[in-house]
Amino acid sequence: MSEQFDVIVIGGGPGGYVCAIRAAQLGMKVACVEKRATLGGTCLNVGCIPSKALLQSSENYHALLHGFAQHGVMAKEASFDLARMMGHKTDVVTANVKGVEFLFRKNKVTWIKGSASFKSADTVTVDGKEYQAKHIVIATGSESMPLPGVEIDEKTIVTSTGAIALESVPKHLVVIGGGYIGLELGSVWRRLGAEVTVVEFLDRLVPTMDGEIATAFQRILAKLGMKFKLGTKVTEAKKTKSGVSLTLEPAKGGAAETLEADAVLVAIGRRALTEGLGLDVVGVAMDERGRVKTDGHFSTNVKGIYAIGDVIDGPMLAHKAEEEGVALAEILAGQAGHVNYGAIPGVVYTWPEVASVGKTEEDLKAERVEYKVGKFPFTANGRARAMGDTDGFVKLLSDKKTDKLLGAHIIGPDAGTIIAELVLAIEFGASAEDVARTSHAHPSLNEAVKEAALAVEGRAIHI
Ligand code: FAD
Ligand code: NAI
Secondary structure (H helix, E strand, O other): OOEEEEEEEEOOOHHHHHHHHHHHHOOOOEEEEEOOOOOOHHHHHHOHHHHHHHHHHHHHHHHHHHHHHHHOOOOOOOOOOHHHHHHHHHHHHHHHHHHHHHHHHHHOOEEEEOOEEEEEOOEEEEOOEEEEEEEEEEOOOEEEOOEOOEOOOOOOEEOHHHHOOOOOOOOEEEEEOOOHHHHHHHHHHHHOOOEEEEEOOOOOOOOOOOHHHHHHHHHHHHHOOOEEEOOEEEEEEEEOOOOEEEEEEEOOOOOOEEEEEOEEEEOOOEEEOOOOOOHHHHOOOEOOOOOEOOOOOOEOOOOOEEEOHHHOOOOOOHHHHHHHHHHHHHHHOOOOOOOOHHHOOEEEOOOOEEEEEEOOHHHHHHOOOOEEEEEEEHHHOHHHHHHOOOOOEEEEEEEOOOOEEEEEEEEEOOHHHHOHHHHHHHHOOOEHHHHHOOOOOOOOOOHHHHHHHHHOOOOOOOO
16 A cells, blocks of 8 residues: 655755645645755755855955955965865755755655656655655756766766865866856856866857846956857867866857866756656656646646646746745645746856846847836945945846836846845836835945936936
């Protein structure tokens, strides 16, 4: 006889564990199957959390070397201990994953340890044992996209998982892919002293973000000493005695060149992870990119089977997965769970940070929507000056006729936190005028948002 639940969630990442907790809060009997030794998924174990710990550590070191002197704060000698830095990262991860375990106990969610595969539409098998539920949620996440001709060993040719655990600072790190991972982790190792070259297929960085922001971002990262080879592809990476020899070609075709590296980070995107789940056994349909196909309510084509997070369509972000987890649990409880995909922020946690919500200028042009632009630089923000962090600007896009806020894009200090008020503004359907008329504390970085909103009608005060 198999053990019975109302809901079984497969995968204990931000999508799965949040869905499990919310379903339990709503009175359902819930189990979550996770094959890793710890809960929290990619995000807590090898993604968001450890990468942010290393970003913070490397930025602290860099500030001690280059940033604090302008404040009259000097250290006799700046140095770092990589092993201790990694130790801090591990402590932060441990605290977070243990936290999820605690939340499972508190909410009476059963953690089934092991790898789940479907036996039938209402039954999964884990280590030979069967578990049955009315609703089964696929939240198995994603994995790094492989690049033909480049074999990962997680020592010298690494994905993000190896790149957050290097044992020494490489002399030359080549990063393949100028997206979220490449720029965050590339900047970590650059700040710790590596020469870093980013090879990007397209002729710009972070292709999902606003073009003007991406150009400013590249300029700022170049000031940090990062080098860029845009419009270039890697066709081969061969291990040599001293490191790795890469063959590069212009993306549009042309003569090949070689580039020598001590380490290579492959960060060209991630793909849905469904291996070993036995989706074929139950006939769950996939799309052309190997993601689980869902309708607007996270249902697959098989009754009683649902999917959320990185394994389905949409941005591969932890908070998107969490929103979907909550919405689905509420739908299963007969409530009206819903996710507003137009108001999901994206943040690159470099320093300065890059944050974005809603439409980019490129989107609006493609959709032939008429819009107004308001911009304000951090050089004119008192708080940013006091911090000595004046790189970047706020850019707001609103509808030309109605003034409804359509997009917000920020590059600057703490942009990832600043963006929150604009996510809320978009969620509430606010106009740029609404933001402009809202009192913002002085002196705060968020005043740059108010000024950008005023600038939409050409009436910024401080520029
Ligand atoms: P996952 O977190 O991938 O969790 C899926 C879980 O399912 C895994 O633990 C896996 O072991 C388990 N699983 C898979 N198959 C089975 C099976 N058959 N049986 C049992 N268990 C199974 N996003 C942000 O929003 N902010 C960030 O700062 C950020 N930084 C990132 C940094 C890096 C280096 C990386 C790689 C990603 C980052 N992301 C970030 C993305 C974020 O990690 C993902 O969007 C998020 O983890 C997706 O959550 P999920 O629950 O869908 O999947
Ligand atoms: P990405 O999609 O952000 O960037 C990949 C980059 O690689 C793109 O610029 C793309 O044009 C380029 N590329 C693709 N093929 C290439 C090739 N053959 N050669 C050279 N360049 C190539 O993917 P990334 O950085 O791997 O991250 C995966 C996902 O993880 C992100 O999209 C994001 O959803 C999530 N993530 C989120 C973070 C955050 O929220 N701060 C941090 C890290 C990851």
